[in-house]
Amino acid sequence: MAYEFGCRTAGSACDWKARGATEEEVLAKVAEHARRKHKVQAATDTLVSYLRSTLRQS
């Protein structure tokens, strides 16, 4: 069982994806990617809850 997040799912034109065994693992990767590629300075509560809602279990 794994969680997957894709920037495309979030409406971005970015092909980057993250996979992890837990939500926390994926969210950590997403936060770092967002900071480096999308100039998002901090993962706010709003952003995190939004990301959680887009996470898919596969």
Ligand SMILES: [Zn+2]
């Ligand atoms: Zn991206």
